[in-house]
Amino acid sequence: MEADYKKISEKWQKKWKQEKVFEAKMNSEKKKYYVLEMFPYPSGKLHMGHVRNYSIGDSLARYKRMKGFNVLYPMGYDALGLPAENAAIKGKVNPKEWTYSRIDEMKSQQEMLGFSYDWNRSFATADESYYKWNQWLFEKFFEKKLVYKKKASVNWCDDCGTVLANEQVENGKCWRCKNIVQEKELEQWFLKITDYADELLEDLDKLKDWPERVKLMQKNWIGKSFGTEIYFKVKETKEIISTFTTRPDTVFGITYLVFAPEHPKIRKWVKGTEYEKKLDEFLAEVKKQTAIERTSEGIEKKGIFIGKHFINPVNGEECKIFVADYAVMDYGTGAVMAVPAHDQRDFLFAKKYKLPVKIVIQPKGKELDAEKINKAFVEKGIMVNSDKFNGMNSLDAMEKISDFLEKQKWGKKTVNYKLRDWLISRQRFWGTPIPVIYCEKCGIQLVPEKELPVRLPEKAEFTGKGNPLNKIKDFVETSCPKCKGKAKRETDTMDTFFDSSWYFLRYCSPKANSVFEKKEAEYWMPVNQYIGGIEHAILHLMYARFFTKAIRDLKLLKIDEPFEKLLTQGMVLKDGKAMSKSLGNVVDPGEIIEKFGADTARVFILSASNPESEMEWDEKGAENSFKFLNKIFSLVGDNKKKAEHKKELNSKEKLLQSKTQRIIKNTSELIEKLELNKAIAELMQLTNALQKFEEKESPVFWIGIEKLVLMLNPFAPHLSEELWEKIGGKGFSSLGKWPEFEEKKIDLKAEKQEEFIERIQKDILHITDLISEQPKKFIEKMQKETSAPIDSIIKQQTKLAEKMQKEEIKRIKIFTAPKWKWILLKKLFEVKEKNENKRIEFGEAMKKAIEFDKQHAQEIKGFVMAAVKKLNEMNEFIELNEIKTLKENSGELQKEFSAEIQVIEAEKSEEKKALNAFPLKPAILVE
């Protein structure tokens, strides 16, 4: 039976909307749960990644709602950014119109999928009422000195016509357009994220429910390393320059110094000397290299001597200073002390330019020769050629030398981070205007709070060259808030990552006339479960953490971390590759929804694999989820519900009850762990169990159906509602109570037994299959073997089969005993055979066994220990009195075991005979 999924979906989506089913209201009496998905950039159409992301979130939100939590589950749009502007350049459309029409498109698709968002709280970052607060926050940060402007060598993307943050440069290319990034000197705005480097690093430990991978990536990005700054005097100029090292133990091995080509001191030093021209040539060469060439592996290091020398303070040695491409301005101090003997890069450079190599650490029990080594020795060892530190372990020397340098004021212990301040200026139109005014008299001025927001002009010209804001007179020309004189507005806009760094706070009170309402935010925050792609592991997630801490320090909110749990969902693949337009393997979710309905799309995308792993999109798979839903639909639809009445449950009903209860338990646990694929597998098992259950009028069957329909809600909400209505459920299943379970009703032992019964019946059925397939062959065979007439064969076999069925339980009980038990029994039996008939306790038996068979003492002990442990653990599986009997009658061990084993053997052979002789199921014969 197939349902009209389209009609059902529309019907329930309309009802949910009308009755405001998913609106969230603060209620301090009720426990809250905040589920959030990374909000999308409104490109217009949803792609499979979105569908996956939201299906995961919606399942959890619905589950938590049914579990009685006050759930906040909002959706919004990260609506500022380049694509809108690019569209404007290309198509002469207004970015605002373009963006908002795309938001509408996207929203209608999201609604079609039946996600339970509180649409009342929805907003876009392009809303004035949102970016106003971006500006407000900027000003607060400014006052706190968390924002500053400086001239810096920045990453410039020519294609995007803007500056990029360090985090947005990937392998020397722009993260968005893959254009090669250039370096440019510009005055730019920065956020002082480095102030929080330590806290951002340390608090990673608090994030117990974040994937290790993400935490690690952030840790590497922050890149904290402990080391020593060492000062050197330049011989010719008497200037003091500083270098950073993590290996102060090698300080006696320094043979030259390397400066980054961009280092500001260099130019000064070579000015007017013979080296100036050489340096210019070298710099030109370095500039020609793209970032990729410069960072590619195995590249030869190049450098030049610049005619200056320095004195190594620890030993007074005079060495040359070089400029080389392998030193970078970005890290440390931009100058490196070179120890060729103990650093591979220095080694290669020294070899190339014939610079001395001086060994100061020797491996234990070996002696290195500076002339002969062909690579640097970078490990720990024993100090040599290091004055008073000789003979010391290099690890200890590290500490000692640092202390020594500090004492002599030749250096100091420092901490270095890879993390740089966050560059937020963008030379773009479609972003939040930075609320700053430049006055010639008064300098940099903030736009007064009451004049916020600084609005983006409605009209602008998009030529693709430069920032359109620059050309809008009305926007640029303004007056100084202080002196009222003529002044100019800042035309840079903010990086859109600024917008997404606090949007989760805005959802708490989206209409607030403040950045957010403290009371609401205190109730809803932190986000309990955040879901999104791994691509944001560093950028967005680190910025959001930084904002939360900065906002805390503005005394606006008390929390340290915004996201309690994080799930990074895997990619959706097609034919083993990420879906992309260039590969032409993009599957449009719209088609699937059109073809099979929203529920199918959701169930498939969740069931195909674990949310965190990649999933392969497979058309066939979607069809199968469709079948699964149909199965449930017909299961409910085909059967008539009977009024419930109390009665003793028969064994089959008890079994179904046990299964239902067990599945409720498992499903709940799995959803909590967000192992949604497994949760759906459980529901499939329940569906199968219900379908196979014959007494479709039993109340137990209908209880099962009811639970199934409720548990279906997080995954296939429309069908769940429809069926809920059909079976006479009250209200919405979306607001129904999540099924509870009673542990005592779960009877694993009985379920196992049933499995065996089924198995035997299946065996019999199978043989009947064979018969119907080849009746002649079978009868011929039987006649041959028994040389009896067919009639009598059938009669005889009927009797046997009946007997078999009656005794089923008994036999099965024996077979249910797990294998290890038989191994144990066998083992004990073997041991006992050597013993005489003495009365011994269970534990005694073990001792005796060991005595008799010392060689296998541990083996026996192991078996018995495991047995006892298992017997205790599994007492629901094996009757306790079985253990008791074993204990009580241990004196009779030998007899009993042999008897028991004989019984088993006998029964086995009886069954064997029965199966051999009679493969027919009586019921079939009777007919």
Place this chain on the structure above:
RNA sequence: GCAGGAGUAGCGAAGCGGUCAAACGUGCUGGCUUCAGGGGUCAGUGGCUUAGUGCCUUCGGGGGUUCGAAUCCUCCCUCCUGCACCA
């Protein structure tokens, strides 16, 4: 190079020290269904087999720990992901 993750039937994916390898789904083979090459349903799907939930083999490969390993340790191979001239 460094760091992290993964490798289980034809495929996706469970299992994470002993009940028990392969739940759940799909694919393939066959039966049933007034059965359309569709849908539904039942069975089979590592090898041997006396046909017995019998024996053997098997969780990327080699070693090891253990009475017992897909599971823990170790080395190697393959793939993925992140970072990378970081001093």
